[in-house]
Amino acid sequence: MTVRAMPSPLRYDLMAWIASRGRERVFRERQVDLARIALGEAVLDVGCGTGTLAIAAARRVGEQGVVHGVDPSPELVARARKKARRAGVEVAFTVAPGEKLPLAGSSFDVVLSTLVFHHLSHDALRASVAEIRRVLKPGGRMLAVDIGGPQDDRRTMHAASGRQVAFDLAGIASRLPRLGLEEIESGPVESGMRRLENLHYVLAEAA
Numbered sequence: 001m002t003v004r005a006m007p008s009p010l011r012y013d014l015m016a017w018i019a020s021r022g023r024e025r026v027f028r029e030r031q032v033d034l035a036r037i038a039l040g041e042a043v044l045d046v047g048c049g050t051g052t053l054a055i056a057a058a059r060r061v062g063e064q065g066v067v068h069g070v071d072p073s074p075e076l077v078a079r080a081r082k083k084a085r086r087a088g089v090e091v092a093f094t095v096a097p098g099e100k101l102p103l104a105g106s107s108f109d110v111v112l113s114t115l116v117f118h119h120l121s122h123d124a125l126r127a128s129v130a131e132i133r134r135v136l137k138p139g140g141r142m143l144a145v146d147i148g149g150p151q152d153d154r155r156t157m158h159a160a161s162g163r164q165v166a167f168d169l170a171g172i173a174s175r176l177p178r179l180g181l182e183e184i185e186s187g188p189v190e191s192g193m194r195r196l197e198n199l200h201y202v203l204a205e206a207a
């Protein structure tokens with residue numbers, strides 16, 4: 001399995017559309033279900049990219065809820081803002097890295113992060129998970145979806161270094177308790193996307 005360095009925002013969405021044969025929405029709704037997102041909740045998507053998951057979350061939380069997306073790429077955030085406007089949902093988007101979230105502590109019921117962790121260096125990943133824990137309310141939930149599973153499915157392109165690396169979300173999940181997050185459940189999740197079929201998820205709770 002290979003994930004290459006990020007293409008342009010429009011190309012990213014086009015590739016997702018082609019890879020999912022127009023069914024990306026099914027995958028995003030599955031993630032919203034796995035995170036157990038409910039009406040009225042406050043949700044953050046870290047590394048939100050072009051905002052497709054944040055928009056699905058906004059539909060689920062409804063007008064009483066709040067959704068925020070952060071991503072370090074201004075181009076991706078610009079496209080995410082445009083898509084949310086077009087979809088007719090309220091999502092606040094901010095340009096920021098996961099390692100330094102410009103958001104108040106204990107302010108979210110749910111934090112999502114999809115296909116982001118494998119891009120991060122060891123230190124950035126640790127800092128990002130600590131930040132996710134900080135912004136979660138006590139009892140709040142983190143849903144991370146990323147590469148994992150059988151040995152052959154774990155190879156991916158590390159965007160920062162351009163090197164092929166083996167990434168396994170299970171390795172991260174085992175370190176969560178040290179960062180104040182207790183695993184609720186984990187397992188495989190079908191993305192429906194060619195070359196990224198066998199993703200894994202971990203749902204954890206802020207202790």
Ligand SMILES: C[S@@+](CC[C@H](N)C(=O)[O-])C[C@H]1O[C@@H](n2cnc3c(N)ncnc32)[C@H](O)[C@@H]1O
Pocket residue numbers: 003006046047048049050052053070071072073076096097098099113114115116119120124128
């Ligand atoms: C493969 S894309 C996934 C985007 C989106 N989560 C999705 O599911 O479509 C990886 C994303 O990670 C973001 N990213 C890279 N470094 C990051 C960091 N330090 N903190 C947060 N996001 C980061 C990229 O800008 C990009 O949007």
